[in-house]
Amino acid sequence: MAVQHFLGLDSSTQSLSATIIEVEANSTGFSSKIIYETSINFQENFGKYGVKNGVLPDSKGIGEAFSPPQMWVEALDLIFQKMLDANISLSKLKAIGVSGQQHGSVYLNSSADSILANLTPQKNLAEQLANAYSRELSPIWMDSSTSEECAEITEVLGGPKSVCEITGSECFERFTGPQIRKFYKQDSKGYQETQHICLVSSFVPSILAGKIVGIDPGDGAGMNLMDIRSKAWSADALRATAPDLGQKLFSVTPSDAICGKVSNYFVEKYSVAADCEILPGTGDNPSSLIGLGLVVPGRIGISLGTSDTLFAAMKNPNTDPTGASHVFGSPAGDYMVLACYKNGSLARENIKDEFGASWDEFSKHLNQRPAGNNGCIILPYFDTEIVPRVPVSGVQKYNLDNAGAAEHIRAVVEAQMTSMALHSEWMGEAPQIIYVTGGASSNKEILQVMADVFNAKVARQTTTNAAGLGAALRAHHAFNKASAAPCEWTDIVKDYVPSDESQYVSPIEENVKALKGFRESYRKTEKEYLEQIKAAV
Ligand code: ADP
Ligand code: XUL
Secondary structure (H helix, E strand, O other), X not given: OOOEEEEEEEEOOOEEEEEEEEEEEEOOEEEEEEEEEEEEEHHHHOHHHOOEOOEOOOOOOOOOOEEOHHHHXXXXXXXXXXXHHOOXXXXXXXXXXEEEOOOOEEEEOOOHHHHXXXXXXXXXXXXHHOOOEOOOOEEOOOOOOOHHHHHHHHXXXXXXXXXXXXXXXXXXXXXXXXXHHHHHHHOHHXXXXXXXXXXXXXXXXXXXXXXXXXXXXXXXXXXXXXXXOOOEEOHHHHHHHOOOHHHHOOOOOOOOOOOEEOOHHHHHHHOOXXXXXXXXXXXXXXXXXXXXXXXXXXXXXXXXXXXXXXEEEEXXXXXXXXXXXXXXXXXXXXXXXXXXXXXXXXXXXXXXXXXXXXXXXXXXXXXXXXXXXXXXXXXXXXXXXXXXXXXXXXXXXXXXXXXXXXXXXXXHHHHHHHHHHHOOHHHOOOOOEEEEEOXXXXXXXXXXHHHHHHOOEEEEOOOOOXXXXXXXXXXXXXXXXXXXXXXXXXXXXXXXXXXXXXXXXXXXXXXXHHHHHHHHHHHHHHHHHHHHXXXXX
16 A cells, blocks of 8 residues: 545634545554645635634624635635645545534535536636525534424424424424424415435535435434434425425445545545545544544543533433433444533633633642632633523623632632533443544643543643544545445544543642542532523523
8 A cells, every 4th residue: 555645624612624644554554644724814814704613703793603604615726726736735635524513504505516517727616606505504513493393393203302302302493394394484485496405514525525415323413313313314304494305415434434535626626536435424423433543432522612621432322301402423433422502612711811811821820729719710601602591692790709710710710610520420331531622622721621631641632733633534434434444443543543642631639639629519509590580481
């Protein structure tokens, strides 16, 4: 085997990233390493779209969150141009995998098939795709405006437990099914003109392949439309959501299928190898699961990206008795469990900016306060929350009158970590090691709080983008499988699982003790607040 390259693209909330891995044969099989990483921040590069952190402002103030799909398309051209300008040879690329922010959907009209099939390198992608949409904007995972549609779908499907039993999750506002139902109700003409509904993770590979590519069971599970056991669309869920929906969705496609060769557009314009294969994309969390090497049950991962997420591989689709977490398909087969916190990085940024601090100062403030923060507590609902379900935003502060930056910063981070620990108790045994990724995982002081709250070691990789790496690793796995040289998943990820224990962040005993007490105060405070808002509704 000569040297092979695999590209992973991660189209996330705030940026599009590229990760290239190089796989080389050796006496024990092969070695695999990252040879290139780059990223394009949407807000910095595409001011003309008016996005903040990749998302348009909620103009109606009703919890809507949209992004322009054309911005993602422009970013795709830009990232290939960036690789070309950096003299990165794409001629050794064997396959490209994609990771996308979950739940966000793209609506294409009847011209889309022909536009995708006839992409010409004489024009850029955005120009060519401009008339391919039946809906100009894409609702994304931060949207919380579909409570009514969730209630309607839930009623038809026989209640929350039944929705969870069928699809792996109760109905959630950001999930694609409720979002599609809202579109159908508000713009039935636009809905009728929709030929294909893609997720972000299937839209990007559809452009790469020059044809519509299916949705995989990792991201398909985040729609409230897929039967979690058969990993195919559920006829009942489709019917409960919108008419003729099955015709607008390509069949659920296995994560490791090969969908076709890369479009000639990328071959001619960016010198991508003509035989480079395209596989279905998956969600950024399923992709991070792979990128962190969590291909077998028994280890947990936490991503500190725009959202904070906690996830783990699972053999069977065991659903959360509290209804707060989700079961998705794992790209390595079987399943994964996921809990998503909306108030992640942007909540940390909010408190950092409130006190005019840099990230270095943020870390210093965090260290300055004792574990448990002497009873200062924040419920960090800068935005509505998913886990636990908090339908109205509003930060709640306790014992923080006249307090300064350090108290507030410590309170937000302790709240985030404690909430993750509390709401994952149902999963059973406490983790001994947590594998971390996402932009904020570069911050060692935040990881120390995580280690102390969970009383677990925290292991990080050299990259903070496990989602992009996971996409490249999936490309390697699918390519080998299609070349009749299948590899075990444990081999594919072996060079990326952090194994140098001296690099781990370890819990500090006295902090662990203080935070055990803090967990109980937080549990009580959160419970009382949830009861209070429930009574107010
Ligand atoms: P996503 O993939 O969801 O778009 P990323 O994983 O790239 O997001 O994470 C972006 C976030 O990382 C930013 O919003 C920022 O708050 C956070 N971040 C970056 N550097 C630091 C740091 N040193 N400490 C804490 N957070 C950081
Ligand atoms: C997961 C979720 C977010 C997005 C954006 O359910 O909504 O984590 O995938 O990263």
